[in-house]
Amino acid sequence: MTEGRTRRPGPRIEEVARVAGVSKSTVSRVINGEKYVSERSRQAVHRAIAMLGYSPNHAARTLAGSKANAIALVISEQGSRVLADPFFAGVLRGVHAELAGRHVQLLLMMNQPLDGEDQIAYLTGGHVDGALVVSLHGEDPLPRTLHETGLPIVVGGRPLAGGSVPFVDADNFNGALGAVRFLISLGREKIATIAGPVDMAVGMDRLSGWRCGLAEHGMGVELVVHSDFTPDSGALAMEELLRRAPDLDAVFVAADIMALGALRVLQARGYRIPDDVAVVGFDDSVLASTAVPPLTTVRQDVEGFGRTLTWRLLAELAGEEKLPQSMLLPTSLVRRSSA
Amino acid sequence: MTEGRTRRPGPRIEEVARVAGVSKSTVSRVINGEKYVSERSRQAVHRAIAMLGYSPNHAARTLAGSKANAIALVISEQGSRVLADPFFAGVLRGVHAELAGRHVQLLLMMNQPLDGEDQIAYLTGGHVDGALVVSLHGEDPLPRTLHETGLPIVVGGRPLAGGSVPFVDADNFNGALGAVRFLISLGREKIATIAGPVDMAVGMDRLSGWRCGLAEHGMGVELVVHSDFTPDSGALAMEELLRRAPDLDAVFVAADIMALGALRVLQARGYRIPDDVAVVGFDDSVLASTAVPPLTTVRQDVEGFGRTLTWRLLAELAGEEKLPQSMLLPTSLVRRSSA
DNA sequence: GCGGGTTCTGGGAGCGCTCCCAGACGTCGA
DNA sequence: TCGACGTCTGGGAGCGCTCCCAGAACCCGC
Numbered sequence: 001m002t003e004g005r006t007r008r009p010g011p012r013i014e015e016v017a018r019v020a021g022v023s024k025s026t027v028s029r030v031i032n033g034e035k036y037v038s039e040r041s042r043q044a045v046h047r048a049i050a051m052l053g054y055s056p057n058h059a060a061r062t063l064a065g066s067k068a069n070a071i072a073l074v075i076s077e078q079g080s081r082v083l084a085d086p087f088f089a090g091v092l093r094g095v096h097a098e099l100a101g102r103h104v105q106l107l108l109m110m111n112q113p114l115d116g117e118d119q120i121a122y123l124t125g126g127h128v129d130g131a132l133v134v135s136l137h138g139e140d141p142l143p144r145t146l147h148e149t150g151l152p153i154v155v156g157g158r159p160l161a162g163g164s165v166p167f168v169d170a171d172n173f174n175g176a177l178g179a180v181r182f183l184i185s186l187g188r189e190k191i192a193t194i195a196g197p198v199d200m201a202v203g204m205d206r207l208s209g210w211r212c213g214l215a216e217h218g219m220g221v222e223l224v225v226h227s228d229f230t231p232d233s234g235a236l237a238m239e240e241l242l243r244r245a246p247d248l249d250a251v252f253v254a255a256d257i258m259a260l261g262a263l264r265v266l267q268a269r270g271y272r273i274p275d276d277v278a279v280v281g282f283d284d285s286v287l288a289s290t291a292v293p294p295l296t297t298v299r300q301d302v303e304g305f306g307r308t309l310t311w312r313l314l315a316e317l318a319g320e321e322k323l324p325q326s327m328l329l330p331t332s333l334v335r336r337s338s339a
Numbered sequence: 340m341t342e343g344r345t346r347r348p349g350p351r352i353e354e355v356a357r358v359a360g361v362s363k364s365t366v367s368r369v370i371n372g373e374k375y376v377s378e379r380s381r382q383a384v385h386r387a388i389a390m391l392g393y394s395p396n397h398a399a400r401t402l403a404g405s406k407a408n409a410i411a412l413v414i415s416e417q418g419s420r421v422l423a424d425p426f427f428a429g430v431l432r433g434v435h436a437e438l439a440g441r442h443v444q445l446l447l448m449m450n451q452p453l454d455g456e457d458q459i460a461y462l463t464g465g466h467v468d469g470a471l472v473v474s475l476h477g478e479d480p481l482p483r484t485l486h487e488t489g490l491p492i493v494v495g496g497r498p499l500a501g502g503s504v505p506f507v508d509a510d511n512f513n514g515a516l517g518a519v520r521f522l523i524s525l526g527r528e529k530i531a532t533i534a535g536p537v538d539m540a541v542g543m544d545r546l547s548g549w550r551c552g553l554a555e556h557g558m559g560v561e562l563v564v565h566s567d568f569t570p571d572s573g574a575l576a577m578e579e580l581l582r583r584a585p586d587l588d589a590v591f592v593a594a595d596i597m598a599l600g601a602l603r604v605l606q607a608r609g610y611r612i613p614d615d616v617a618v619v620g621f622d623d624s625v626l627a628s629t630a631v632p633p634l635t636t637v638r639q640d641v642e643g644f645g646r647t648l649t650w651r652l653l654a655e656l657a658g659e660e661k662l663p664q665s666m667l668l669p670t671s672l673v674r675r676s677s678a
Numbered sequence: 679g680c681g682g683g684t685t686c687t688g689g690g691a692g693c694g695c696t697c698c699c700a701g702a703c704g705t706c707g708a
Numbered sequence: 709t710c711g712a713c714g715t716c717t718g719g720g721a722g723c724g725c726t727c728c729c730a731g732a733a734c735c736c737g738c
Contacts, residue, residue: 008465012724023688028726036686053460059401060724063693068398089428096449106447110435126347127397231629260629267631290570290599292606292631351694362718367696375716399694402723 011052020048031056056103070105071313072123072131076140087283087302091134091156094306102314104129124149130313135159139199143167154313156305158201158326166316168309168327170300172202172282175331176209179252179280179298182333184217188250188278192223194237194262196254203229206254206282223248227258234258238265249277250339256281256288256297263291263338278339294336305329350391359387370395397442409444410652411462411470415479426622426641430473430495433645441653443468463488469652474498478538482506493652495644497540497665505655507648507666509639511541511621514670515548518591518619518637521672523556527589527617531562533576533601535593545593545621562587566597573597577604588616589678595620595627595636602630602677617678633675644668 013031017024022041029037030045048054062069073095075088099106107128109119123131123146130152133143143155147165155167183191193210196203203226211221223245225237234253238261241248253259259281263273271277273293281288284299308327315323352370356363361380368376369384387393401408412434414427438445446467448458462470462485469491472482482494486504494506522530532549535542542565550560562584564576573592577600580587592598598620602612610616612632620627623638647666654662 010464025688038686055461055464057724058466059398062398063402064726093449096447105444108435108445110432125349257629264631287626287629290596290626292603364718377716396694403696
């Protein structure tokens with residue numbers, strides 16, 4: 001009998017079993033939500049757990065069981081930090097909220113500690129049961145590679161390098177479409193867009209929505225300038241648009257952060273907003289409400305995004321059948337002063 | 340002999356021992372960098388590890404050992420989400436970077452799954468070796484409570500409810516002092532401040548710096564209005580200041596996000612920035628560079644903050660002696676157009 | 679009555695490590 | 709020469725769970 005070592009504090013499953021008047025096995029079954037446990041035992045176990053303040057030992061469960069009880073959140077961010085920040089925090093909050101209560105640990109990976117092969121080796125090495133991959137650049141091969149190893153994954157944001165990887169994304173297309181329809185309903189007749197880069201699905205989907213909205217009303221779709229999700233590039237794009245069409249009366253900007261740059265240029269040129277030019281952004285980030293004038297924008301629920309992502313992965317891990325391969329989350333228009 | 344269960348892939352310590360021609364114990368010693376291992380054995384073990392591609396099982400180490408090989412990042416955010424977001428992402432990146440390579444897992448806790456007692460029970464229940472507590476509200480009792488249980492912790496941001504809890508913080512005092520000195524060097528003579536709430540150390544320290552800077556030059560320190568880290572409250576505060584001193588020529592605003600509101604009010608009243616009124620913010624968040632005009636502000640290295648926080652905790656866990664009880668990180672002034 | 683199923687239960691062998699113990703060597707001073 | 713002490717080593721008992729097995733209890737139809 002070794003008594004010299006310091007034991008970890010807190011009760012273990014054995015105590016719970018004794019208090020509940022059942023065996024270890026039964027307690028384990030209750031904790032893991034297995035069937036074949038009588039209602040009576042289940043209640044007794046729950047009572048005992050509450051009474052003792054028991055919480056299962058993660059390491060022991062992982063060691064003994066066949067699963068890792070952990071999922072990874074892989075942030076595959078390449079450069080576009082600006083876009084990532086507020087977005088990222090919201091997503092994380094959502095992921096965390098969805099994980100609450102389940103005994104699943106969240107491992108963060110940020111494309112730093114291990115690169116390429118090592119990262120893949122770690123993820124497929126049994127340390128995690130699945131992964132959430134938030135990939136900002138559509139061309140990123142990581143989601144596909146991971147998926148092909150058989151590790152359950154869900155990608156946040158439609159991957160351009162497609163395949164059949166399950167993903168969750170905001171409904172960028174319909175968000176943009178709604179924004180354009182709104183501008184048209186205001187009587188605007190010359191609607192331009194500052195689009196995102198062509199290698200990001202988020203940019204392309206918003207552009208498609210804009211195109212579709214104009215096409216519905218037989219309006220021209222020439223006034224497009226691509227930009228890269230920074231304020232400065234947004235400003236440059238706006239200048240280009242004004243050069244091509246000084247008489248435009250509305251701009252749909254694919255991201256709030258670019259809209260700030262556009263706003264600056266418009267104001268410097270003496271355009272009144274929204275009287276002369278209406279501006280609609282996308283994201284509804286903090287930037288939108290603090291802009292001058294406050295930005296009308298398409299809102300996406302970032303926290304909900306994180307939750308859905310997680311839910312989808314957990315459902316797959318739980319062996320649920322017939323899960324949708326992809327999910328698009330609704331967006332909504334937030335009216336402020338810029339349109 | 341149970342052979343039905345599926346074993347995890349990869350070699351275990353036993354194989355390494357056999358290949359190296361030593362015992363399990365010796366391999367374990369090498370892995371953990373203990374002394375009392377001959378150079379010969381050490382080399383042999385390293386070779387065997389490389390050859391087999393062995394990587395120790397985290398769960399087993401944790402279960403068998405006396406430490407959890409994990410630390411918690413506790414985000415004690417109460418409402419002030421706006422402040423939290425960009426800050427938070429940066430801190431997380433820093434924490435993660437510092438953890439890279441060591442076999443320490445990061446657990447996220449966000450004041451959601453378990454509250455109060457439960458959270459404390461979990462943290463002190465041996466699931467983690469220590470905790471990083473990022474507490475935005477100075478009055479939060481959590482840091483102190485945790486510290487008193489004996490769990491090694493480091494607090495991000497000076498806790499008001501002090502005690503002797505180790506903490507890391509930006510040097511808010513000197514940052515503010517530098518900003519005021521800069522304004523004075525520009526020849527400004529009536530320098531107001533929009534301060535943070537009185538229950539947050541970050542607000543109070545910046546206010547002290549402002550006071551000190553003015554006192555150095557025998558200037559009055561009456562023009563203070565407290566606000567709450569939102570743009571709207573910043574605007575309100577600016578209005579109040581202008582009512583009290585329409586002829587002020589500079590404002591030091593304790594956060595960029597409040598500065599946006601102040602900027603709006605100043606511009607609406609026809610003040611030219613920086614000609615009539617110079618504005619200096621704090622944080623150097625995204626907001627600062629996208630403001631109109633771009634904001635001169637005090638920069639704090641948020642990622643470095645996360646790194647330092649983590650470094651301090653790991654050092655303590657490693658048993659290092661004579662660690663500083665608190666650490667203040669340098670700030671720097673970023674000149675843009677508003678001052 | 680009997681065989682067959684389904685529901686529920688406890689016992690106990692491991693999961694892959696760490697860490698204690700006991701012991702085999704040295705090396706040194708008395 | 710002897711012990712005392714420091715260095716190095718292997719053996720093996722757990723860490724706290726899960727999951728397999730065997731079996732008890734109960735249902736059903738024939």
